[in-house]
Amino acid sequence: MSTKENVRPDGVAYYDIVIVGAGPVGLMLSTMLARWGYKIKHVDNRPEPTPTGRADGIQPRSLDLLRNMGLKAAIMDHKPARVYEVAFWDPNCKGIARTGTWASCPSFIDARYPFTTLLHQGLIERVFIADLEKNGVHVQRPWTVHDFQTDPAKDATYPVQVELSQVDGPRTEKIRAKYLFGGEGARSFVRQKLGIPVRYHDPISHVWAVLDGVVDTDFPDIKMKATIHSEHGSIMVIPRENDMVRLYIQLASSSDPDWESKRTATESEVQEMAKKILQPYRITWERVEWFSVYPIGQGIADNYTLDQRVFLGGDACHTHSPKAGQGMNTAFLDAQNLAWKIHAVESGFAKRDLLKTYEPERRKMAQKLLEFDNRYAKLFSQRIPAADEVKAASDNHGTEAEEHDNDFVKMFKESCEFTSGYGVYYEPNVLNWSPDHPAQSSLMLKKATKLSPGHLFINTNVTRVVDANIVHLEQEVPLNGSFRLFVFGGDPKKSRTALCDLANGLVAKNSFYTNHLRQDVSLVSHHEKNNPHSLFFTICTVFATKRSDIEISRDVPGVLARYREHIYADDLHDEKVPAAKAPAHAKTGFGDSQGVVVVRPDGYVGAIVELQEGKGTMEALNEYFGAFCTKGVSDTKTQARL
Amino acid sequence: MSTKENVRPDGVAYYDIVIVGAGPVGLMLSTMLARWGYKIKHVDNRPEPTPTGRADGIQPRSLDLLRNMGLKAAIMDHKPARVYEVAFWDPNCKGIARTGTWASCPSFIDARYPFTTLLHQGLIERVFIADLEKNGVHVQRPWTVHDFQTDPAKDATYPVQVELSQVDGPRTEKIRAKYLFGGEGARSFVRQKLGIPVRYHDPISHVWAVLDGVVDTDFPDIKMKATIHSEHGSIMVIPRENDMVRLYIQLASSSDPDWESKRTATESEVQEMAKKILQPYRITWERVEWFSVYPIGQGIADNYTLDQRVFLGGDACHTHSPKAGQGMNTAFLDAQNLAWKIHAVESGFAKRDLLKTYEPERRKMAQKLLEFDNRYAKLFSQRIPAADEVKAASDNHGTEAEEHDNDFVKMFKESCEFTSGYGVYYEPNVLNWSPDHPAQSSLMLKKATKLSPGHLFINTNVTRVVDANIVHLEQEVPLNGSFRLFVFGGDPKKSRTALCDLANGLVAKNSFYTNHLRQDVSLVSHHEKNNPHSLFFTICTVFATKRSDIEISRDVPGVLARYREHIYADDLHDEKVPAAKAPAHAKTGFGDSQGVVVVRPDGYVGAIVELQEGKGTMEALNEYFGAFCTKGVSDTKTQARL
The missing domain is CATH 3.40.30.20 (Phenol hydroxylase, C-terminal dimerisation domain)
Incomplete structure (x- = not known):
């Protein structure tokens, strides 16, 4: 299945796949295919792995996947923070008060690891990179893709021609490959060159400030995930490894599709906002690891592939609000879904059409997540759920009829399934049997x-x-x-x-x-x-x-x-x-x-x-x-x- | 607490402790003291860590200890074998037949890890060595101790003078230390030089053959711990990592105190014995990793220290039958017991007399283990327990009265407590409160x-x-x-x-x-x-x-x-x-x-x-x-x- 020789007599190097981008989606794909013996050219335009936090939430279900790959222990070795509960804070006469806490993965979900794991994205990337290197794959940095085209008439086996270039130097490489994968994030060159538009399903765009650091505070839920609404604005608190904490602060939002917010803020302005929002509690920063302000919209690319040769995955085809904590997990599943299908086809086991199931399976899931996120936010903004509703939602083992009685309970359960990763499922197709499947046995x-x-x-x-x-x-x-x-x-x-x-x-x-x-x-x-x-x-x-x-x-x-x-x-x-x-x-x-x-x-x-x-x-x-x-x-x- | 300078003007090097032997007891002691900042000279007379199996059973309780030190993950990373049950086989008309299986750590013991972990001693040693090196301690090999004496009159703080020498070269070192620890195994030079005799409490000595390797067999319990009695002799099967299996075969035994068995056997003779014992099942060896024949008696040294400056631990002061799987675990606990007490004294927290509790706590435990092992073997040799007795013993949550009804049930439970490590306990003394303790509060x-x-x-x-x-x-x-x-x-x-x-x-x-x-x-x-x-x-x-x-x-x-x-x-x-x-x-x-x-x-x-x-x-x-x-x-x- 793997092409052992690298450069052929015509001077062109041949690979099974070229992977662009060494974030979660590219690394997961590369790691799987490398283990199965494929010849991989993997490039990333950054000189080294992510130096700061960025995406860092691993869902319960993603831990199952990492364990199945034998990578969980190396990640847990870094002593990540674990979020078991989410606390909700709302305005009161003194400033803010806790209105309740919820299990982030309640017991009705049969999870092995009922918590979200928070760890620096760079540390997670390094776990994959170490595994890749055991299998002889080295991420080439800082390199980028500057052109590609698919031409099956020229070479049916290696139909994709890719041109790569050094980011900070003059070198270029011309490669032929069976596949090209664009996992370079929201501004994907591969997606743009394919001319695939991104649709913003969520009518609201947001500008977020994110601040990672070590703090001194008497806010009691600083080690928990906490959503804080106050008269001075809103914050989301997310604990991190090494006594760090991440604060997300929403600076602006708009439902105007043409809105391009110039809204920004300095690090000290954001700290001042946080101090106001957290009153009557005090907070000061001992060290700031990362500060950034960025606009984000919730969008999905129209296609994940046009020809089953050049594929997209991760942020290149869907962007989420950071609040949902979905980025890395969705990226992992995109990569996993594509990896085993490429393997099944290239090893002669499955028909090439199997690759056509990648886009519908993964794109539908991204749509569901975004739609759900919007509905959930809407329901939540209407009123604060009462304590007994939360309890009912967390404990409920009752009948479906009971659940229908209360939209909130139903929504909460669905939300937990999504955020735990256990709610991901795929529609009927050739892989997922239904009465429409060619297999018509009564058994x-x-x-x-x-x-x-x-x-x-x-x-x-x-x-x-x-x-x-x-x-x-x-x-x-x-x-x-x-x-x-x-x-x-x-x-x-x-x-x-x-x-x-x-x-x-x-x-x-x-x-x-x-x-x-x-x-x-x-x-x-x-x-x-x-x-x-x-x-x-x-x-x-x-x-x-x-x-x-x-x-x-x-x-x-x-x-x-x-x-x-x-x-x-x-x-x-x-x-x-x-x-x-x-x-x-x-x-x-x-x-x-x-x-x-x-x-x-x-x-x-x-x-x-x-x-x-x-x-x-x-x-x-x-x-x-x-x-x-x-x-x-x-x-x-x-x-x-x- | 630690002497930062190594060599003083008089040309003599000063250390907090000299540790001789880098087996389990020496490494555990060294690892703990290194973490707490002590200056350690650690020597071992072997050129490298144990190359073959040797002691390799980690009890449930020892895993707790290793986890508390943050070393468990590194050990489990090697994918050791896990023994959850022990199978018993006895002669029948066709050769041998299984008479029952027992949990090795039944549910009445509240263990986190209810199994015995089997891993190559050398791999376990390397986990400790890696931790030591993080703390700047390097085991000096192959070096040995050739003389020492304690002379508090000459130097009250560093009363022990130790002379070390290279095993395969001419170099020697003269050192002064606060403590000397002899963890060099059954033939300990430190123990011999102190003139401390070993008493053999068990009247029976045994000659064992041990054979580690990869086999091809249809014996169904080859992945379990299994005790096999047949007309052709007895075998104990112990699974190991990497598809290996260890066989212990008892070649000879005697109760004559002056017996010095010359009984030995070649590797192929032992394989032939195993083939006969396992009939009607077949067994062949694909690879033998380690083969050895050695006599062993169950003995305990009269003292573990004479002056609370030179200490012994591990096999240097107690030897066990390999069947009991106690060697490494007892070594760990000797070292742990001594380490924290040295730390408490040297850091100025506890009175020097605290060190007097090491020998009675650990020696008494070794005695109990050996006595128990003898009683247990005796009871077991009288008759084979019925299935319902085994079940009763494993499940029993009943009253003490019920337990007294059946010696076997009581013995079985005691056995599980010992072999799991949860049965280790210390008698009343200044640390372990009893009504005789100076603290006489009614609370x-x-x-x-x-x-x-x-x-x-x-x-x-x-x-x-x-x-x-x-x-x-x-x-x-x-x-x-x-x-x-x-x-x-x-x-x-x-x-x-x-x-x-x-x-x-x-x-x-x-x-x-x-x-x-x-x-x-x-x-x-x-x-x-x-x-x-x-x-x-x-x-x-x-x-x-x-x-x-x-x-x-x-x-x-x-x-x-x-x-x-x-x-x-x-x-x-x-x-x-x-x-x-x-x-x-x-x-x-x-x-x-x-x-x-x-x-x-x-x-x-x-x-x-x-x-x-x-x-x-x-x-x-x-x-x-x-x-x-x-x-x-x-x-x-x-x-x-x-």
């Missing part, structure tokens, strides 16, 4: 308790059978570009035949599994845990019984047993489903029945299939994968040799 | 639910008030040499007066607190969290109410409020005490009453004092600290200026 399910296609897989603890380790099921397969097949086997005594039929079907000639075996399958070590047969699939089998009752050699048939480190007992207590003896089965809805959950390489559910005796389950899976895989599938009984 | 408590002096503090989650972070209370104060005062304030409305009296008492003239202020107290930054006033104390205040109901400026008086990052709400659910609304209070026994728990710098409870209105609580604390602190205490009302 395909639209929903299974907490699972739906296009939504995240569940978080749940299980016991690994071979070593009795208590593990997080959703983290057991690393981010390796493979689809994850979770087989929920229920009671092994009852599912025995169905599992045998599935195991036989997987190794049958022309199954989706057999069609995508590794070329080196006969040479793979017996210690290989995740990809013994195929680089595109890892299979996990979960039983609703105690670990000590499972004997792999007896209960797990054929090819399923080869994934011996991915066989689990669903036998732990889970306070989210306290009555369940098998919480993973309870959360997925496979209590008495059994099922197979297909999880995309990025952790979103692709399809949910009932597991039944006979050929039906395999037929359904073959149909599902047949819709986007390069190699046709059939149900022939001939077995592949594994 | 001193012998026991408070799960707390007793000499035993570990509880593990419990609480909410930090300033930032709403959910934290592990027992980890909130890092291992910084300070005593930790946990004030359990119950309902802040009710404890208000008692807290004020305590706060006033702390800053009164001649209180234990005021007597040990920092010399730079007026220069300390307001961001200092743990030691704003004194390097020897950190105060944590915990209330049995919701975080949102606590207002520090209103509820926390005087000096207690200065520790604003150590004020907590005891408002979380804890499945160990599911009915409790304030689990930390419930576990400590402070439900309706209030109390102060004094925790030693090593995490063991020193004293438990009722918190009452008036002077009583402070008087009790002054008496307790007066028993071992250098500066006398009184209850004068004059306030110190903080």
Whole structure:
């Protein structure tokens, strides 16, 4: 899949991808593709990583993703601030008073890390850069793109010609690549050259001042995220690592589409504003790390790509209010979504059309976030919610009917889902099964308790059978570009035949599994845990019984047993489903029945299939994968040799 | 406290301590003292850290300790194996069969990490070495000690003269030091030169073969800790990092005290033995990392020190059967116990006599471990426990009466406490309060639910008030040499007066607190969290109410409020005490009453004092600290200026 030689006889260097911009979106894309062996040219126009704060909020769900990549520990090593609650302050006779605090990720969200992590963007970038360098990719700085064009007629494999140039010197490079990615932020050259306009969906533009520093204050919520409204203006307080705190102060706003605010303020003017707003509390600055004033509108680019060769992601195609804390997280997900799809196509697994799902999946999500943000702000500006409403919203485990009774409660829950990252989901398409999908088997399910296609897989603890380790099921397969097949086997005594039929079907000639075996399958070590047969699939089998009752050699048939480190007992207590003896089965809805959950390489559910005796389950899976895989599938009984 | 100059005019180098041996005990001691600013000469006679496995089991409790030092993440980064359960195999007609599995750290132990961590000793040593180097200490290799003597008449401050020499060269060094530590293992030169004999309490000596390697096998418990008895002999299986597995095979044993076994075996003979023992399962070796045969007896040195200047620790004063997995953990605790006491004495906080508590605390513990190990092995050799007994032992939350009914259940529980490390405790002395202690206040408590002096503090989650972070209370104060005062304030409305009296008492003239202020107290930054006033104390205040109901400026008086990052709400659910609304209070026994728990710098409870209105609580604390602190205490009302 990777072009080993760099420069060909014609003097032009060939790469799989050119990535412009080494902010969160570019680095995430680069890191993933580098791990999967792609040849990458990565440039950034800054001489070094972000020296100051900038985007620095990592959502609960993004921590899951970073952990799945093995990068979470390095980030947490920097001792970031953690926001568990948000405090609300409003004017009173003395100045301001706290009106309430809310969990930033309440318990109705089944999050592993129910807090927002705040850390200097530069430190986060360096974690990615260190990982890239392990894989031989070095970000070339300060370099920029000055021209590109796509010309498949000239070179069908490397259709993109890119011209790069040194920012502070005379050097230039001419490159041919399979892909070009523009992740250079809101003023993206790549987007401008493609002529893609940005639409401002939010009618309001804002000018913000941001001030990062170390303060001395008696304001009691200085270590919390706090939204403060006063007669003198509004502030948002965000704690940071190393005793720092960020203050966002809104200087001006307008709903005039042609408004170009010249409103600005000096550092000391902003400090004076903050002092007034925070009265009766005092605040002084011991050190200011970063101060900036910038206008921002909430906009989305019309397209993320025009030809599935030149792509945009991150701030290059959507800009947000900093208040929402969405920037870095949305960038991560853009990159992740594109990375695995490029890999699937370039490795010969998926049809090239798969790349057409990137823009609709990610653009729709950006739209939803922005629309939601506007509605939420509007609702909130109407009145301050009462304490009991907040409590109801945070605790509520009630019926949907109850939720409809109160717009605020509904809105609050939706808001938490968005800001935690657990609310991101994708609409039906070739990857996310719906009744319109080509796979028409009656065993395909639209929903299974907490699972739906296009939504995240569940978080749940299980016991690994071979070593009795208590593990997080959703983290057991690393981010390796493979689809994850979770087989929920229920009671092994009852599912025995169905599992045998599935195991036989997987190794049958022309199954989706057999069609995508590794070329080196006969040479793979017996210690290989995740990809013994195929680089595109890892299979996990979960039983609703105690670990000590499972004997792999007896209960797990054929090819399923080869994934011996991915066989689990669903036998732990889970306070989210306290009555369940098998919480993973309870959360997925496979209590008495059994099922197979297909999880995309990025952790979103692709399809949910009932597991039944006979050929039906395999037929359904073959149909599902047949819709986007390069190699046709059939149900022939001939077995592949594994 | 530290001697900055290295070599004095007389040409002799002066150090606070000379540490011989850079195994677990020497490195732990060195790491702690280096962090606290001591001048250390550390030598090891090996040219580099342990190249092979050796001791590699880290107990649950030792992980707590490593985390408290900030070293756990670096160790877990190596992806060690984790043992959650132990499997037992016995002979049957086909060869061997599993008779049961047990949790290695069952749920009745309130462990944060209920597993044993297995990692190459050399990797663990390198984590310590990296930390040492950050603090400017470099282990000098291969160097050894060839002579030493203590001569306080010649130099009262640096009474120990040590002669070191290069192992593979002609160089020697003559050093004067305050202390010498022998952590050179079972054949310790320091111990031999002191003439301290080792007594073998266990009448049986064993010859063990140990084989570390990567195997190909169908034995189902190869990723578990497994004890296998067969007609062909016995094996213990211990999983390791990187798909490795360790096998211990007992080659011979004798109860003759003069027995010196010449029994040995080659690597291939041991592999053949293993193959026979594991029948009907097959096993072959892909790679052997380490093979060794060694005799071992369970012995304890008569003394750990003769003069409180030259100390021994680790294998130099106690040797264990490798089966018990105690070596490294006991070494860590020897070092930790000595380190903080040396610090307390050398920094002028505690009387020199405090060092006399090292030997009795640690030697008694080694004795208990060995005695227990013998009794346990004996009980176990009599019969195989029935499955229901194992279950009862693992689950039992019953009364003590029930436990007495079954020796096996009692023994099993004791065993788990020892092997998890949570069973380590110290007898009453000047540090561990008992009715015989000089502090005779009627407010001193012998026991408070799960707390007793000499035993570990509880593990419990609480909410930090300033930032709403959910934290592990027992980890909130890092291992910084300070005593930790946990004030359990119950309902802040009710404890208000008692807290004020305590706060006033702390800053009164001649209180234990005021007597040990920092010399730079007026220069300390307001961001200092743990030691704003004194390097020897950190105060944590915990209330049995919701975080949102606590207002520090209103509820926390005087000096207690200065520790604003150590004020907590005891408002979380804890499945160990599911009915409790304030689990930390419930576990400590402070439900309706209030109390102060004094925790030693090593995490063991020193004293438990009722918190009452008036002077009583402070008087009790002054008496307790007066028993071992250098500066006398009184209850004068004059306030110190903080």
